[in-house]
Amino acid sequence: MPTLPDSAPRKLADDVHVFDAPFLLFGIPVGGRMTVLRLPDGGLWVHSPVAFTPERRDAVASLGPVRFLVAPNLFHHLHLPDWSAAFPDARVVAPAGLRAKKPALRIDLELDDTPDPAWAPVIEQMHVRGMPQLNEFLFFHRPSRTAIVTDLAFHYRHAEGLKLRAYLWADGVLGKFAAPRFLRLFAKDREAARAAAQRAMKWDVERVIVCHGQVLEHGGQKALHDAFSWL
Numbered sequence: 001m002p003t004l005p006d007s008a009p010r011k012l013a014d015d016v017h018v019f020d021a022p023f024l025l026f027g028i029p030v031g032g033r034m035t036v037l038r039l040p041d042g043g044l045w046v047h048s049p050v051a052f053t054p055e056r057r058d059a060v061a062s063l064g065p066v067r068f069l070v071a072p073n074l075f076h077h078l079h080l081p082d083w084s085a086a087f088p089d090a091r092v093v094a095p096a097g098l099r100a101k102k103p104a105l106r107i108d109l110e111l112d113d114t115p116d117p118a119w120a121p122v123i124e125q126m127h128v129r130g131m132p133q134l135n136e137f138l139f140f141h142r143p144s145r146t147a148i149v150t151d152l153a154f155h156y157r158h159a160e161g162l163k164l165r166a167y168l169w170a171d172g173v174l175g176k177f178a179a180p181r182f183l184r185l186f187a188k189d190r191e192a193a194r195a196a197a198q199r200a201m202k203w204d205v206e207r208v209i210v211c212h213g214q215v216l217e218h219g220g221q222k223a224l225h226d227a228f229s230w231l
Contacts, residue, residue, distance in 0.1 A: 009036065009059050013144035015122075017063060018209060021050035028167045033211045035148050036063060037123065037141055043067030045119055046090075047139065047148055048211050052082035066090040067118065068109075072150040073136035074098055076211065080105060095127075095135040111137050126200040128152065130192030131183070138200045145206040147220055153179050153227040155213035177208070177216055177223045179230055187231075194231035201225050 009017040015038035023032035035047040045068045046060065060066060066087040071077040071094040084092050084106055091108040093116075099107055109116065115125050124140040139148040155177040159165050168174035172181045187193055205220035216223055 009063060012207065012209070012215065013146065015039075016141060016144050016146055016209075018215065019050055019056060019059070021056075023050070023212075025167075028163050029161060030164065030167070030212050033209065033215075035209050036060060037119075038064055039067065039119055040121055041067075041118075043118075045123065046070060046083070048072055048076040048150060049079045049083045051079050052086065057083075057086050068093050068116075070111075071095070071098060072139070072148070073134050074101060075134070076150055077102060077105065095137060097132070097135050124203065126196050128193055128196040128200075130189035130194075130196070131186040132188060134183075134186045138196075140200070140203040140205065142204075145204055145220070147200070147203060147205045147208045147224065149208060149224075150211045151180070152183065153177060153208070153210060153224070155208070155210045155216050155223075157214055173213075177210075177213075177227055179227045184230070190231050194228075197224075197228040197231055201228065 009019055011017050017036045019034040021032050023030055032050045034050040037045040039045055042064050044064045044066045046066060047070045049069055067090055069080055069083050069090050069092050071080055074097055080092060092106050093109045094107045095111045113127055115123055122143055126138040128136050136150055136152055154173040156168050156173055159168055172178060201224050208216040208220040208223060
């Protein structure tokens with residue numbers, strides 16, 4: 001099967017596309033993934049934008065008008081300025097705390113426990129409390145039974161390169177769907193985080209899109225349960 005250029009969208013289901021892109025974490029090529037959901041009005045909801053290129057901009061625009069650019073936690077915001085400049089009519093969405101961390105970043109809407117009415121008909125969200133330095137939100141696209149996870153779980157069935165494999169082994173995620181060990185550094189209130197994860201695990205999840213690793217196509221509900229068992 002030919003490899004798609006990283007500027008090309010990959011369709012996973014109706015109204016669900018992903019863009020895979022290179023990303024270095026401390027010099028380690030962990031890769032990144034942007035998810036694009038088409039809302040009922042035809043507008044696009046873009047989760048965790050990857051590095052901006054004109055080719056990726058054009059590929060996203062070919063799917064529909066961009067309505068929302070979403071930073072799902074306090075770390076996945078690096079490329080928002082470029083994307084918001086390219087799509088000035090799109091609303092920039094982020095968790096509380098990002099304004100203080102990045103005061104120059106335009107933020108139009110802060111995430112909370114209730115989905116915005118524009119995406120509530122098809123997308124649920126869950127604020128994972130108890131990790132204020134991460135402040136991540138989980139999302140669930142009901143029509144496709146797809147959960148979207150940013151840094152709370154990785155999925156590397158396979159990995160190329162000694163540096164990446166060594167990092168994944170040290171973080172406990174090599175060859176499986178799992179929560180990276182570094183999360184324990186962020187967990188200030190495990191009970192609060194556990195409560196949020198338990199609510200998310202009630203979603204009828206089949207597929208899980210992760211930002212780092214490979215998409216998990218089947219068995220998502222059990223995979224999430226196993227990944228969050230450390231809480």
